Amino acid sequence: MEAINEVHVSSPGLIVVDVAAADDETAFAFHTELAARWATTSVERTTRDPGQPGVRLRCYLDLRQPLNAPGQASTLR
Numbered sequence: 444m445e446a447i448n449e450v451h452v453s454s455p456g457l458i459v460v461d462v463a464a465a466d467d468e469t470a471f472a473f474h475t476e477l478a479a480r481w482a483t484t485s486v487e488r489t490t491r492d493p494g495q496p497g498v499r500l501r502c503y504l505d506l507r508q509p510l511n512a513p514g515q516a517s518t519l520r
Contacts, residue, residue: 456507462500464489470500482508 460477464470470489477483482505489498 456505458504458506460502460504462502463497464500465497467498470498474500474502477502477504481506 460483462470462473464473467489471486474483474486484503486500486502489500491498
């Protein structure tokens with residue numbers, strides 16, 4: 444996976460989430476649960492490390508933007 448840089452966590456409330464899962468389905472299910480609660484980046488694919496079991500997925504979370512309803516970020520005040 445790529446290194447985490449300062450821009451990814453430039454202010455409080457920003458989180459980088461690295462997921463290791465047995466398969467794509469599990470990784471995407473976990474991301475779906477995160478996205479139902481907080482503003483997250485979208486993900487389209489997982490990565491595999493050669494010689495290692497499972498898959499990896501990275502997404503970025505913004506805890507400053509809780510969701511009011513599934514899939515809708517609230518407006519910041």
